Amino acid sequence: MRVLLSEDDEILADGIAKALRQAGFAVDHVGTGEDADQALQLNNFDLLILDLGLPKIDGLEVLRRLRARKQVLPVLILTARDRLEDRVMGLDFGADDYLTKPFDLPELEARVRALLRRGRVAADVEVVYGALRFDTVGRRVTVHDQQLELSARELAVLEILLQRGGKVVSKEQLIEHMYGWDEEVSHNAMEVNVHRLRKKLESVGINIRTIRGLGYLLESRSS
Numbered sequence: 026m027r028v029l030l031s032e033d034d035e036i037l038a039d040g041i042a043k044a045l046r047q048a049g050f051a052v053d054h055v056g057t058g059e060d061a062d063q064a065l066q067l068n069n070f071d072l073l074i075l076d077l078g079l080p081k082i083d084g085l086e087v088l089r090r091l092r093a094r095k096q097v098l099p100v101l102i103l104t105a106r107d108r109l110e111d112r113v114m115g116l117d118f119g120a121d122d123y124l125t126k127p128f129d130l131p132e133l134e135a136r137v138r139a140l141l142r143r144g145r146v147a148a149d150v151e152v153v154y155g156a157l158r159f160d161t162v163g164r165r166v167t168v169h170d171q172q173l174e175l176s177a178r179e180l181a182v183l184e185i186l187l188q189r190g191g192k193v194v195s196k197e198q199l200i201e202h203m204y205g206w207d208e209e210v211s212h213n214a215m216e217v218n219v220h221r222l223r224k225k226l227e228s229v230g231i232n233i234r235t236i237r238g239l240g241y242l243l244e245s246r247s248s
């Protein structure tokens with residue numbers, strides 16, 4: 026899951042980004058409305074967290090343009106307590122939820138999960154593959170009701186392999202899904218994560234096959 030965070034308060038943005046990354050999301054951060062507007066046109070995000078008071082182009086305008094382009098990703102707006110009319114306008118402009126500053130990070134995480142759940146068809150929330158069940162919102166993987174301990178990166182690898190079920194996923198696609206722009210990306214690190222995940226999946230009858238020069242393919246040995 027890839028989240029675009031548009032917030033000009035650096036300290037707040039760092040806190041939000043850290044919390045969401047720990048929860049297994051890839052987070053990209055922009056500090057101006059202009060950058061948010063551009064990023065939304067160039068990348069596919071699963072969710073936008075949008076501060077309304079942004080420099081250059083304000084949050085409402087970013088939102089208006091987003092919806093004018095018919096982009097349907099869920100939007101959570103952040104507003105200052107004294108700007109009630111902005112909040113109402115934000116919802117009118119097509120935001121899905123709002124949080125008033127200051128807020129607690131667990132509250133923000135709960136809203137993010139709820140929005141991602143709402144934006145998907147029920148069948149999509151839990152992906153079942155062989156003996157494995159992946160709760161994409163709760164970020165949990167279970168095998169026969171036993172939780173499989175996976176790191177945030179391993180979860181990200183598994184998620185994209187499952188999303189493409191049966192199709193080869195290229196290394197570039199994996200990297201795009203796993204890392205935000207400001208994170209250092211290396212093919213080596215990505216391959217290490219694939220390798221670790223492969224080890225953990227071996228015991229449950231699922232194989233990650235390496236297709237030379239193309240990428241990776243998920244295979245269930247039971248089917």
Ligand code: CA
Pocket residue numbers: 032033034076077078079
């Ligand atoms: Ca602001």
